[in-house]
Amino acid sequence: MTDETRTEISLLVNGETSVLIVDNRRTLLDALREQLGLTGTKKGCDQGQCGACTILVDGRRVVSCLTLAVTADGVGVTTVEGLAEDGELSPLQEAFVRLDGLQCGFCTPGQLCSAAGMLAEHAAGWPSAVTRGGTPDLDEAEIRERMSGNLCRCSAYPSIVRAIQETAVSR
Amino acid sequence: MREFAYQRATGVREALMADARYLAGGTNLVDLMKTGVETPDRLVDGRGLDLGGIRTAGDGGLVLGATATNSVVAADARVRRDYPAVSQALLAGASGQLRNMATVGGNLLQRTRCAYFADPSEPCNRREPGTGCPALHGVHHNHAILDWTEHCVATHPSDFAVPLTAFDAVVRYETLAGPGEIPLPEFYPPVGGRPDRETVLPPGALITEVVLPVAPVTRRSRYRKVRERASYAFATVSVAAALDVEDGVVRDVRVALGGVASRPWRARRAEAALLGGPATPERFRTAAAAELAAAEPLRDNAYKVTLARNLIVAVLTELEGQR
Numbered sequence: 001m002t003d004e005t006r007t008e009i010s011l012l013v014n015g016e017t018s019v020l021i022v023d024n025r026r027t028l029l030d031a032l033r034e035q036l037g038l039t040g041t042k043k044g045c046d047q048g049q050c051g052a053c054t055i056l057v058d059g060r061r062v063v064s065c066l067t068l069a070v071t072a073d074g075v076g077v078t079t080v081e082g083l084a085e086d087g088e089l090s091p092l093q094e095a096f097v098r099l100d101g102l103q104c105g106f107c108t109p110g111q112l113c114s115a116a117g118m119l120a121e122h123a124a125g126w127p128s129a130v131t132r133g134g135t136p137d138l139d140e141a142e143i144r145e146r147m148s149g150n151l152c153r154c155s156a157y158p159s160i161v162r163a164i165q166e167t168a169v170s171r
Numbered sequence: 172m173r174e175f176a177y178q179r180a181t182g183v184r185e186a187l188m189a190d191a192r193y194l195a196g197g198t199n200l201v202d203l204m205k206t207g208v209e210t211p212d213r214l215v216d217g218r219g220l221d222l223g224g225i226r227t228a229g230d231g232g233l234v235l236g237a238t239a240t241n242s243v244v245a246a247d248a249r250v251r252r253d254y255p256a257v258s259q260a261l262l263a264g265a266s267g268q269l270r271n272m273a274t275v276g277g278n279l280l281q282r283t284r285c286a287y288f289a290d291p292s293e294p295c296n297r298r299e300p301g302t303g304c305p306a307l308h309g310v311h312h313n314h315a316i317l318d319w320t321e322h323c324v325a326t327h328p329s330d331f332a333v334p335l336t337a338f339d340a341v342v343r344y345e346t347l348a349g350p351g352e353i354p355l356p357e358f359y360p361p362v363g364g365r366p367d368r369e370t371v372l373p374p375g376a377l378i379t380e381v382v383l384p385v386a387p388v389t390r391r392s393r394y395r396k397v398r399e400r401a402s403y404a405f406a407t408v409s410v411a412a413a414l415d416v417e418d419g420v421v422r423d424v425r426v427a428l429g430g431v432a433s434r435p436w437r438a439r440r441a442e443a444a445l446l447g448g449p450a451t452p453e454r455f456r457t458a459a460a461a462e463l464a465a466a467e468p469l470r471d472n473a474y475k476v477t478l479a480r481n482l483i484v485a486v487l488t489e490l491e492g493q494r
């Protein structure tokens with residue numbers, strides 16, 4: 001491995017900066033899990049198809065399995081471990097727990113980060129494929145479409161949708 | 172994945188000088204590098220370039236920066252108002268997460284979703300010229316019905332490129348020898364005997380922007396996509412159409428199809444059959460039939476011919492009803 005194929009990067013994850021050397025081939029998903037020990041973010045397909053690895057980069061939801069770690073040098077990353085504030089579950093996390101928004105829980109970190117990003121997109125007035133006209137309410141059809149990048153093998157969808165909808169209404 | 176060098180470019184010239192493969196959102200390139208379909212030895216990250224904006228052109232058209240994300244373009248108020256089919260096509264593609272990563276330039280250069288292409292253990296003329304096309308007699312229910320050759324029967328996967336083709340959008344690029352531009356309808360050459368030659372961009376060209384020309388017709392436009400599930404799937408067939416009718420007569424019309432050929436398919440025969448005539452369902456049906464008359468379905472995809480015909484009629488009928 002020559003020096004050109006490795007890079008020293010500074011990763012700001014959940015408010016903490018770590019400096020690490022990564023092989024340029026390393027995905028952000030693998031860097032988080034294997035170099036920083038943050039195993040909350042899950043690897044499902046490793047091909048951008050399931051959403052289990054969803055994190056927030058500078059507030060925007062992305063899939064970490066198709067993000068090269070070296071491209072994240074200097075950006076702000078939030079993982080599921082960073083969603084709680086001062087040890088208190090965020091309202092979204094609390095709603096997932098209360099309304100059974102999960103069964104096995106493997107997709108849950110991705111669902112939570114994706115929902116957090118999605119709520120911010122909706123608040124910014126972004127449309128979805130089912131939006132007609134102006135800025136819509138987050139009804140079931142809107143939530144299902146906006147969350148279609150997160151698959152749940154246990155099919156906990158009805159309660160995932162309910163938890164997100166309840167969080168959206170109480171915001 | 173093969174090892175590679177990585178650098179960030181902050182200026183267009185620096186990016187061009189790097190003599191490397193451009194990395195944008197990485198949603199296609201990184202995916203294909205993992206499977207060994209793509210093996211660049213150097214990547215230059217173009218996201219630090221000042222190419223992420225959307226601005227109004229001098230003549231009133233709209234200029235989309237090459238690194239603007241698919242999400243940002245889809246949500247832009249001017250895009251939604253003046254080119255609704257462009258916003259709809261982007262929103263019909265991929266997922267919220269992927270659209271936040273995917274860019275204007277990368278979307279146009281994404282590679283086919285043919286499963287043989289994606290699997291380096293299979294032969295594939297597009298990936299390795301001269302090795303053959305297993306899809307021709309293999310699994311091809313989602314392959315082309317128009318303009319294919321025995322060399323390759325794959326389709327182009329982009330939703331975004333379909334309305335851009337219908338609207339005569341223009342790709343602008345830079346090379347070390349200077350800038351250039353290519354209208355979308357000429358951007359992807361016919362597949363012919365060279366499926367590996369996917370665009371007419373000169374080697375090493377960096378796409379800098381895509382220009383949406385002013386045309387009143389684009390304001391009443393629609394993108395409709397049929398797929399195997401309700402969301403988060405590639406098109407089987409899609410249609411981008413725009414219709415301008417005055418006193419019952421078609422003044423301007425644009426139709427393009429996705430999922431039917433190796434490139435977004437501008438339906439010029441359908442357009443010619445409609446222009447200057449009455450905007451009636453019978454005429455829409457005649458126009459759709461005229462376009463699909465040239466279709467040559469493969470063993471397992473004749474359903475696409477009917478689907479494409481019906482979709483053209485449905486979208487034009489919907490646009491006519493919206494007035």
Ligand SMILES: Cc1cc2nc3c(=O)[nH]c(=O)nc-3n(C[C@H](O)[C@H](O)[C@H](O)COP(=O)(O)OP(=O)(O)OC[C@H]3O[C@@H](n4cnc5c(N)ncnc54)[C@H](O)[C@@H]3O)c2cc1C
Pocket residue numbers: 047048049192193194195196197198199200201202217237238263264265266269272273274275276277278279280281328329330331376377378379403404405406
């Ligand atoms: C699970 C999944 C589902 C998807 N579903 C859909 C769908 O339904 N519809 C759809 O249309 N797409 C879909 N996509 C594809 C997605 O839209 C593309 O991967 C994306 O648009 C590519 O953009 P990017 O910026 O990530 O490009 P990259 O992956 O970064 O690059 C793609 C190619 O473009 C080149 N490139 C990038 N920018 C430039 C530039 N400025 N100049 C020159 N060359 C450049 C790169 O070198 C590379 O060859 C899906 C993808 C995934 C993973």
Ligand code: SF4
Pocket residue numbers: 283285286287288294295296297298303304305306307322323324325366
């Ligand atoms: S259809 Fe094209 S991409 Fe698919 S196997 Fe044949 S040559 Fe390759």
Ligand code: FES
Pocket residue numbers: 042043044045046047048049050051052053054063064065066
């Ligand atoms: S692991 Fe990233 S999308 Fe499936």
Ligand code: FES
Pocket residue numbers: 101102103104105106107108151152153154155156
């Ligand atoms: S809870 Fe098991 S995959 Fe979603």
